[in-house]
Amino acid sequence: MACPYLANQNLHTDDSGQETKDGKVSVRYENYLCLSKILTAQNMMTTAKGETYVHDEHLFITTHQTFELWFKQMLFEINSARTIFDTDYLEERNMLVVISRMNRVVEIIKLLSSQFLVLETMTSQDFFDFRHLLGNSSGFQSVQFRMLENRLGVRSESRIRHNGEDYIMSFLPDDRKAIIQSEKDKSLFEFVNSWLERTPGLEPGRFDFFTNFRASVEAMLSEAEDMAQNVQDPKAREHENHENENNRSTFNTLFDEKAHDLLVKRGDRRFSLKAIRGALMIFLYRDEPRFHLPFQLLQCLTDIDEHLNKFRYNHACLAQRMVGNKLGTGESSGYHYLRSTCSDRYKIFRDLTSLSTFLVPRDRIPPLNNLMKRTLA
Ligand code: HEM
Known part of the structure; x- marks a missing residue:
């Protein structure tokens, strides 16, 4: 298919940037994309300030600008998913939309990671030649990046403090307001939590997944404990006992509200117990048609x-x-600060990654009753 813009090349442009031919109104490529704004926004300090021209500053600016555009796109996708989730009942066709948009977010993040490789073609010496002109400006002041984290659900209390200050202090008053609001609004994490709590099959009347699952796990753990007593070698027996104890206390965090609350208090778990049970149900019965899409999500x-x-x-x-x-231009400890953000504190959906902890052999998964089979068909 020909490029829709090239097809209109011979048209004349009027003052509003629209094109007319034979009474038809058409749009030009450069106007539609506001290229005159975008392509004149690379203001190199090394030329503006009469400083020695540094070729790579152009790459530095372009890279940051493209990141900001992609941050904007991701916010657009995440906010649309939040709007779709903002209901008591999520229709399946909407679920497909959410999945495709969240997949898009994943692909954009992957793309951004590889964009760093392009910036790495700049040597540290070339960067050094203009870094002093950046003053205190830093990616730390990216409003969109903070909005993105908050919209997804990074908790402010999990953030690593930078120079002993709240991250919010790095922003201008108007931006602060918007960021604080994004902390208060319901995040994608919170929407997903509410949605998981509504997973069909959790309620006692229909299937009561959890009581069935618990009975199955209890039987499995008791059998393993009995078998361990028959192991002849004391060292091997000790090892098995230790493993069984460990398994029991792990599953206990799923069975016992207090054990779960303790993990939440320690910051090691975020979803509500009901939501985790819902997620586990989707995880275990993902082959059932109605759980295909939730599992993908x-x-x-x-x-x-x-x-x-x-x-x-x-x-x-x-x-x-x-x-x-060296310290960062935003006055953090630089690499050491950034390295400390690569931790579980900044992970939002860690409970989902950890679901495999509760996997049981297939024959231990409680079979669905007829009513539940029909519900999930
Ligand atoms: C020469 C390339 C770069 C260097 C040396 C660099 C260095 C740093 C440093 C040291 C920080 C910590 C805050 C500070 O003290 O300044 C930081 C934060 C940040 N930078 Fe960069 N950066 C580079 C490129 C980029 C690019 C291309 C982006 C894309 C927008 C970016 C986005 C960010 C963000 C979002 C933060 C805040 C991270 C957080 O607090 O979790 N940086 N950068």
């Missing part, structure tokens, strides 16, 4: 976390390569 959210973490790591490596152990 859970995978997708896990991917967002994983690739965002890789993004943070790639960025930290880039910073180390460019400035070594």
